[in-house]
Amino acid sequence: MTRARWVIGNWKQNLLRGPAEALARGLVGGLPDPLIDSDDKVKVGIAPGYMALDVVRPWCRPAGPLFLFAQDVGAQESGAFTGEVGPGMLIDAGVRGAIVGHSERRALFGESDAVVSRKLRCALDAGLRVVLCVGEPLEVRAAGDHEAHVLGQLAAALANLPEDSLNHRVIIAYEPVWAIGTGNTATPDDAAAMHGRIRSWLREHFGAAGSDRSILYGGSVKASNAAELIAAGDIDGFLVGGASLEQAAFLSIIQSVAGP
Ligand code: PGA
Secondary structure (H helix, E strand, O other): OOOOOEEEEEOOOOOOHHHHHHHHHHHHHHOOHHHOOOOOOOEEEEEOOHHHHHHHHHHEOOOOOEEEEEOOOOOOOOOOOOOOOOHHHHHHOOOOEEEEOOHHHHHHOOOOHHHHHHHHHHHHHHOOEEEEEEOOOHHHHHOOOHHHHHHHHHHHHHOOOOHHHOOOOEEEEEOOHHHOOOOOOOOHHHHHHHHHHHHHHHHHHHOHHHHHOOEEEEOOOOOOOHHHHHOOOOOOEEEEOHHHHOHHHHHHHHHHHHOO
16 A cells, blocks of 8 residues: 655744745645645645634635644543643634644643543544654654654554554654754655654554555755655654645645655
């Protein structure tokens, strides 16, 4: 099976509703024709802030070609959880998937592996896609413990899933923390090495399903480095922060993944 290729823009806490709608519209206008509605080349997702979900929805499936993601999701379906947005609410708003375990959620908002695991399970049970983010901080890489760290995060998030849950709705994103928003991208070799390790862990634990899951790279992906990263092998696309806010840069990254 050919793995799905994805480029997903994480807009973080940026863009009011007007600019968000304009960016989504511009992206759809700029997508090369063969990519529109094609599942085989590259799937394009956007993850705007919650308040802009409704204004970009007309450009997202089923009305348009983009896949609509949320940047986070609650760890429980509903109840007395002030401030939380549950998976059912997201689906009701037209959202198709959610990012879970982003390093900013882990580092700045205290999300533990246990919370990440609950969010992932809750989102999958509700029928959302999930982009599960894993990645090591700089000091962990400096100490040479990056593989153990990342595989530990994977195990904590996925180990308790029933075996048949690792289906096409699970997407993994390797995002070294030291590369996020810093301009320091992992070298293609470093990224490919970690992707290869994640791939073998997935195969070990989930058999054939582990071979079919998309593993995205994230961390200062730009128009200028996307082509060499995608050529490194075992990289099935990108989770893009800063460059996803610039229409031309994001379109160029999509083109690099789609190939000629
Ligand atoms: P960046 O962010 O592309 O701005 O480094 C990536 C991410 O946080 O997903």
